[in-house]
Amino acid sequence: MVKAFVFIDALGWKQAERYGFLSDILPHRRAIEMQFGYSCTAIPTILTGERPSVHGHLAFYDYAPSKSPFKAMRLVAPFLKPRGFWQRGRVRGQLSKLVKRLYGFTGYFQLYGVPVERLPLLDYCEKTDLFVKGGLAPVKNLADVWSEKGMRHLISDWRLPESENFRIAAEAFRKGEIDRAFVYSAAFDAIQHDNVGRDEVLRPKVDAYAETIRGLHRALVEGGRPFELTVFSDHGMTPLRGTADAPAAIAKTGLAWGKDYASVIDSTMARFWWLADGAEAKVRTAFKDFKGHWLSEEEMQHHGVWREDRKFGDAIFLADPGIQFCPSDMGVKPLNGMHGYDPSDADSTACFLSTAPVPSDVRRVCDYFRAMA
Numbered sequence: 001m002v003k004a005f006v007f008i009d010a011l012g013w014k015q016a017e018r019y020g021f022l023s024d025i026l027p028h029r030r031a032i033e034m035q036f037g038y039s040c041t042a043i044p045t046i047l048t049g050e051r052p053s054v055h056g057h058l059a060f061y062d063y064a065p066s067k068s069p070f071k072a073m074r075l076v077a078p079f080l081k082p083r084g085f086w087q088r089g090r091v092r093g094q095l096s097k098l099v100k101r102l103y104g105f106t107g108y109f110q111l112y113g114v115p116v117e118r119l120p121l122l123d124y125c126e127k128t129d130l131f132v133k134g135g136l137a138p139v140k141n142l143a144d145v146w147s148e149k150g151m152r153h154l155i156s157d158w159r160l161p162e163s164e165n166f167r168i169a170a171e172a173f174r175k176g177e178i179d180r181a182f183v184y185s186a187a188f189d190a191i192q193h194d195n196v197g198r199d200e201v202l203r204p205k206v207d208a209y210a211e212t213i214r215g216l217h218r219a220l221v222e223g224g225r226p227f228e229l230t231v232f233s234d235h236g237m238t239p240l241r242g243t244a245d246a247p248a249a250i251a252k253t254g255l256a257w258g259k260d261y262a263s264v265i266d267s268t269m270a271r272f273w274w275l276a277d278g279a280e281a282k283v284r285t286a287f288k289d290f291k292g293h294w295l296s297e298e299e300m301q302h303h304g305v306w307r308e309d310r311k312f313g314d315a316i317f318l319a320d321p322g323i324q325f326c327p328s329d330m331g332v333k334p335l336n337g338m339h340g341y342d343p344s345d346a347d348s349t350a351c352f353l354s355t356a357p358v359p360s361d362v363r364r365v366c367d368y369f370r371a372m373a
């Protein structure tokens, strides 16, 4: 049996159903619980079947002074002033490219809004290409498993335009060159962030994906072998309902970053490492009016993000669905939509759509791997 898996970043269950996305050729459909975190959490989860507590990827940056690949930036950081200039989007884009090249990172790399002077104390999670063999070592990924099983397979190169990845996969199936494919597409995520709720923008984009996937379906038919085609996603998109200014709240405490506490403020999570006595109580008080809550250890375990080594933080404050931390270490402006909330949020729900019945044990994003491997 030939099997093709297509990943569409941020194609939520709500959108898939609303637009009747490929309901004729993919009649077997299930709403899927997203993996707590972001796309940078979901992709390693999809590629390994493990959750962040095992594969170690929750958000891009963690406070980890001993592991930071940016230690040498301690020398240049004082010269990277004034702050305003280095916070500009285009400048940071160029700086990201320079840092990526200097450090030889092969994974996706972005500085986002992280203050440059904090980098020497932070670790970055995607230093290597996650999709290739050994990309998530010591945990085995899809490339490792398909190779070990001797499967003739294709895993999309995320650096190529997605139309090219679809074309390559269709061609290989038509010619009977492969038995498995994982086709990766990420562009819909950015469209959703900007346009969530705007049917006039989203519907044509979703229709365009449907057309492309029909092309892949035709190629599978023309290949002449029995096949299964499955489309899945990692999460949906939740419309903006408000913002929370974490830096302003923390500033009022008088605590010093790197001395009393360390933090990484993601779009929907504020993660803290406590370095001095009393810091935790002050931050908790400063956050008391924000819409959201501090995750309990039980919740972290439930979400698969609990780690003894506290890699992801000593404490995590999760915003309520629709609330974005702004400014954050990810950027200075809120987006129209965001993901990374509690997985029970209906807007966050992902989808699994297939030509074949959905296996009964595929309920969460971490279950896709078993279906593929």
Ligand SMILES: [Zn+2]
Residues within 6 Å of the ligand: 010, 039, 189, 190, 193, 339
């Ligand atoms: Zn996104």
